[in-house]
Amino acid sequence: MSRDAPGAIAEWVEEVDELLPEITLGEIDARPAPHAIPVSGWRRFTNALASILVGVVLAAAIGWVGWQLVQAGDRVLERMVGPDVATTVVATTIAQSPTTVPQPELAWTTYGPLDGLPPGDVTALAGGPDGGVWAAIATDGGVSVVRRGSVGWIVVDAGLEEAVGTPRWLTVTGDGSAWMAVATVEGGERLLGFDGEAWASAVDVDLWGSVTREGPYGQLWVAALDGQLRPIRLERVQGQWLAGRADAGFPLTGVESVGDLEPGALSMRIALDSEGVAWFAADGQVVKFDGRRTGQIESIDDSWVAIGPQRDVWIPTEHGLRRHADGVWTYHDARHGLPGRAPVRGSLRFAGASTWATFRSGGALQAHVYDGETWSESGATPAGFGLEFLPAYGPRIAYTPDHLGGEDDPVWVRSADTWFRLSHPDGAAVQGIGDVCHTPDGTLWMAADGVLRALFVRS
């Protein structure tokens, strides 16, 4: 007789149940604990893999916590004993930690009292003709000036009685003289000159707005307000400070009276070429001056002038740039690959044989580079910042010279066509930059938040 499968299975179960004895609780209680349950090879493998992963995660977490503790320790150390003692720690840490600063190979060094600097706020920097760097420091006892030579920092003069206030700018001329403008407590500025031995009040003029200083041959031109905006040439001749006014054709037109203008509304840009010829830009004009007024060129309202290493003079136009080289003026505009509008004020920079300019493009700044024949686009600058250069490394640095001292992140570094935001070793953005200067060895010197820092770019 044929059986159906479900019925056969039911019968089989009944037979098995009858055949096998019932398992009792007492029997179970009496049994020893069974041996370890065998684990399959695959399960053993997955268990081992999971253990390794957990170990890696734990190690990473411990490393991260340790790193945070080291960072906190650095900050506490710096707060307790000043930035100079933390210098080595900070510089070493940043160089060895790719996670803190994902930038090209950088090394920070911070200088403070233990390095020989008078305690105070570093607010002005200048590169010297010998490749050293000078720094002006506002201290409780007056302004101190230091310079860095081959053996470290040397105090040029400490606690200048003539200067109680904040140094605005500092420049060192080719003959070793130094000039410094110090903001006085009365709200004005005082110009001091250093003849190699002592500082003295150089000239009694009212400096105006954004003072420009140049001086490869011991000359210093400043824009001064004497009822009118005039350039003044400062020189030290036979131990005497001289202030010469370029009165031939000056003042520039249109600046008859400052009236109620806010400080900074007027500005004069001054550039000196390698022959000592001065170019002044203000109020829509650019003027060449080589002892007498020799030319006047129309420019944009907010004009400026830049002089390249080949004595080529660049001024902005409404549609691009105008270049003076070998006695000939040429125009650079949309036909040459430029955007067809005026470049950003003061944005021309020279790096080797290249000339760089930045133009506004929407909310960003677009960099263009000129190789001597054509202009080509070179990408947007980070966060709309203009370009600045470390002379030894080309277009590596971007910051906004017009906004130094702002609260934004003003400094970026470029490496392998990528911009990196420059940050302090603890990860905080570089802020509060008072002054910046370069030295020929490729170091970028920075007075930020009153502290003197040096940044070395090694790649």
Add this chain to the structure above:
Amino acid sequence: MGSARNGDEFAQLFPHLRYQLRAVLIAGFGPDAGYAATRDVLAYARHHWVTIRHRHDLVLHLYRLGRRMARRHTMRWDPDPVSAALASLSVGERVAVVLRWGHGWSFDEITEVTGESVAAVHRHHDHGLAKVAAVLRSCDVA
């Protein structure tokens, strides 16, 4: 006190655990290996009751342990046609058809113990039942 209370709790659940584990392990691994595995896994549960008593998938957990314990024993099947037919099935197929027709479990009850999806249990059941029927038909013809 805690130990006694835990022991009492196990004793209360013992008949339920015994019935379910015995049914599913014998269905899966045959009378000998399944019965031995049932004793082993109940003993394991007895000794580790404190650590496993709160598991929401207690029976499923013990079944998975029991499967590994059953593989330590030799599966032996009688030569009768039904045992031979069951021996030709996979473990999943045997569990599905034996629990469904030998113990009258619903498919949902089977999935709760084995941890398989309902679709998988259905598939195992259909394939297993067809194989058993085929084996029984061949025996009848012979």
